[in-house]
Amino acid sequence: MQPSLQTCPCQINPASTSVGSTPLSYQDCCQPYHDAFYNDKIDQVDGMSAETAERLMRSRYSAFVLVKPDYIVKTTVPAQQALLDVQSIESWAKETDWAGLEIVKHTPKLGKRHAQVEFKAYFKTPNELQTHHELSAFVKVKSKADNDARWYFLDPTVAMTITQKQPCICGSGEKFKRCCGGYI
Numbered sequence: 001m002q003p004s005l006q007t008c009p010c011q012i013n014p015a016s017t018s019v020g021s022t023p024l025s026y027q028d029c030c031q032p033y034h035d036a037f038y039n040d041k042i043d044q045v046d047g048m049s050a051e052t053a054e055r056l057m058r059s060r061y062s063a064f065v066l067v068k069p070d071y072i073v074k075t076t077v078p079a080q081q082a083l084l085d086v087q088s089i090e091s092w093a094k095e096t097d098w099a100g101l102e103i104v105k106h107t108p109k110l111g112k113r114h115a116q117v118e119f120k121a122y123f124k125t126p127n128e129l130q131t132h133h134e135l136s137a138f139v140k141v142k143s144k145a146d147n148d149a150r151w152y153f154l155d156p157t158v159a160m161t162i163t164q165k166q167p168c169i170c171g172s173g174e175k176f177k178r179c180c181g182g183y184i
């Protein structure tokens with residue numbers, strides 16, 4: 001599916017009852033985020049990065065729909081990236097018949113550097129519309145290079161070999177249990 005100027009995948013919400021609001025096109029919504037990641041090296045990127053956890057969540061959903069597994073990997077907290085299975089992300093993205101996204105609740109600030117997004121991702125099976133309901137955690141990581149801060153997804157399914165007392169995987173300098181450990 002190449003949605004050049006079509007409605008952005010993240011703007012399709014099967015549960016929405018609002019009439020008259022115009023959904024954004026892919027170009028005006030998630031594409032700039034996806035393109036920034038594909039045009040630059042992540043450590044040196046000065047392209048667009050998601051301003052909020054919700055924005056990142058939306059662009060990640062669209063990346064699943066458009067099968068951009070690299071984007072999924074690169075927007076996961078750097079310490080987890082090498083542990084992700086790109087192949088299975090790609091086949092899952094391809095095999096799923098995505099039907100829309102509903103942001104249930106965005107908590108933009110939790111403590112110093114975290115945020116949570118509760119969402120429902122809709123997908124179709126031969127007989128019905130199904131929902132994947134999840135509460136995702138995100139962490140804002142400051143890069144030393146350009147003093148820029150970026151949101152990353154914390155993947156709770158990735159097994160981390162880290163103890164609660166070790167420095168956190170996000171590089172904050174705090175102990176894991178006091179930082180991201182509370183969210184994954």
Ligand SMILES: [Zn+2]
Pocket residue numbers: 008009010011026029030031058059062
């Ligand atoms: Zn979008």
Ligand SMILES: [Zn+2]
Pocket residue numbers: 139168169170171172176179180181
């Ligand atoms: Zn952390």
